[in-house]
Amino acid sequence: MNYVSLGIFDLAAAATLILINGVISLFFSLGIARTLAVSALRMCVQLAAVGFVLRYVFAQSAFWLTALIAIAMATIAGFEIMSRQKFRFSGFWGYGIGASALFSAGFMTLLFAMILVVRPEPWYLPRYALPVLGMILGNILTAVALGLNTLLVSARRERAGIEARLALGQSWQQASNGIVRDALLTAMTPIINAMAASGIVALPGMMTGQILAGVEPVEAVKYQIAIMFLIAGATALGALIAVLIASYRLSDDRQRLRLDRIVRKS
Amino acid sequence: MLKVAELRVLDFGPYEISLNPGECLVVAGPSGSGKSVLLRALADLNISSGTVMLDDVAREIVSGPEWRRMVRYLSAEPGWWAETPKEHFKHPDRIAASFALLDLAPELAIRPVSELSTGERQRVALLRALEDNPVLLLADEPTAALDDVSIKKSEKLLRQYLKAGGMLILVTHSSKQAKAFGTSQLKLGRKSDGGSGS
Numbered sequence: 150m151n152y153v154s155l156g157i158f159d160l161a162a163a164a165t166l167i168l169i170n171g172v173i174s175l176f177f178s179l180g181i182a183r184t185l186a187v188s189a190l191r192m193c194v195q196l197a198a199v200g201f202v203l204r205y206v207f208a209q210s211a212f213w214l215t216a217l218i219a220i221a222m223a224t225i226a227g228f229e230i231m232s233r234q235k236f237r238f239s240g241f242w243g244y245g246i247g248a249s250a251l252f253s254a255g256f257m258t259l260l261f262a263m264i265l266v267v268r269p270e271p272w273y274l275p276r277y278a279l280p281v282l283g284m285i286l287g288n289i290l291t292a293v294a295l296g297l298n299t300l301l302v303s304a305r306r307e308r309a310g311i312e313a314r315l316a317l318g319q320s321w322q323q324a325s326n327g328i329v330r331d332a333l334l335t336a337m338t339p340i341i342n343a344m345a346a347s348g349i350v351a352l353p354g355m356m357t358g359q360i361l362a363g364v365e366p367v368e369a370v371k372y373q374i375a376i377m378f379l380i381a382g383a384t385a386l387g388a389l390i391a392v393l394i395a396s397y398r399l400s401d402d403r404q405r406l407r408l409d410r411i412v413r414k415s
Numbered sequence: 416m417l418k419v420a421e422l423r424v425l426d427f428g429p430y431e432i433s434l435n436p437g438e439c440l441v442v443a444g445p446s447g448s449g450k451s452v453l454l455r456a457l458a459d460l461n462i463s464s465g466t467v468m469l470d471d472v473a474r475e476i477v478s479g480p481e482w483r484r485m486v487r488y489l490s491a492e493p494g495w496w497a498e499t500p501k502e503h504f505k506h507p508d509r510i511a512a513s514f515a516l517l518d519l520a521p522e523l524a525i526r527p528v529s530e531l532s533t534g535e536r537q538r539v540a541l542l543r544a545l546e547d548n549p550v551l552l553l554a555d556e557p558t559a560a561l562d563d564v565s566i567k568k569s570e571k572l573l574r575q576y577l578k579a580g581g582m583l584i585l586v587t588h589s590s591k592q593a594k595a596f597g598t599s600q601l602k603l604g605r606k607s608d609g610g611s612g613s
Binding site (some may be wrong): 312 | 460495
């Protein structure tokens with residue numbers, strides 16, 4: 150593998166481009182110059198930190214250290230799900246539903262990928278496991294957040310229709326059928342679109358990265374296809390788990406609609 | 416028969432109700448006095464405490480859906496979940512006959528619900544609620560949006576339902592309707608004043 154290594158001056162040259170954003174902000178008084186500077190700085194610091202952590206973890210290549218990082222990634226992703234929702238369940242459920250979907254779907258898919266698809270030696274080799282987990286979690290996160298948001302927003306919007314069905318003696322499963330389907334559909338749409346558009350509209354990020362790192366394009370494509378399927382399965386599984394638990398929590402032992410368990414994001 | 420004791424829901428109650436087949440309890444009170452909340456509690460759509468028994472069966476004995484198949488809540492603003500009225504009925508083949516009872520043209524059954532007038536929707540909802548012959552009907556202002564002719568037809572339908580042994584709890588703002596139907600009355604006051612049956 151051969152690639153061009155970047156030096157500090159190369160980065161500084163790239164950074165000058167952010168001045169374009171700053172000039173636009175000042176010229177149109179958008180008031181985002183400060184936020185922009187902070188965001189740019191955050192990116193540098195965060196990425197540098199990740200770089201050094203990964204360098205250390207890769208060098209150690211220890212199972213428990215890898216597992217620890219993986220769990221930390223999923224935990225943080227769980228909070229990100231919560232912060233992306235307009236409405237969420239009150240109490241621990243607000244975090245728990247998204248996080249349990251992330252953990253179960255994320256780690257099941259990761260094990261599948263490491264043991265049956267990529268098969269590095271050892272199977273948890275962090276150089277493979279952590280980036281793959283990152284991609285899987287990122288996509289489950291989007292799907293679960295979309296699914297939960299759709300479910301809760303439509304439960305509130307469709308309240309009259311849902312309660313009409315319940316009042317007529319239908320079960321919660323029948324009455325919630327419409328919003329559950331909506332939620333699953335919304336959750337799975339992005340990955341379906343991404344699969345259909347990949348290679349035409351944009352080169353997927355991982356494939357681009359591998360090509361820049363000197364991997365032969367057809368080899369990079371093989372990886373990308375495998376990852377796409379992993380992501381498709383993981384998002385479907387994660388959305389299903391989250392939406393089903395949420396639907397269960399939206400009702401109770403008397404099969405009522407329990408909108409009182411939802412709170413608006415403050 | 417219906418027996419309600421010590422029923423409390425949100426800040427309202429306790430309510431005591433006793434109703435026999437063919438009888439109608441009229442619930443009256445200003446808005447905000449918990450009329451709809453009481454009906455929703457009886458249908459077990461709102462959480463409530465206390466005893467509610469229908470023919471010696473306590474509501475806890477049966478599942479929520481089973482209970483609501485016997486105790487039917489008809490909301491003042493009926494909800495819809497499908498495109499046309501027809502899809503909201505269990506027996507689409509009987510729609511033409513039942514629509515005729517309330518002067519609704521049979522074509523209305525396959526028009527989008529959103530194109531129906533408020534009065535038409537209210538009448539369709541009444542027919543939908545009575546379709547499978549509930550033991551107890553909880554009707555929240557079932558004729559509020561109707562003209563005089565439609566009110567007469569709807570009241571006739573309710574009277575037939577009572578004659579056939581049904582029980583009715585009726586929220587209405589029409590004193591004429593209250594007098595015509597009520598075999599007993601429950602007057603609700605403002606919040607937490609409670610109510611007293613008579």
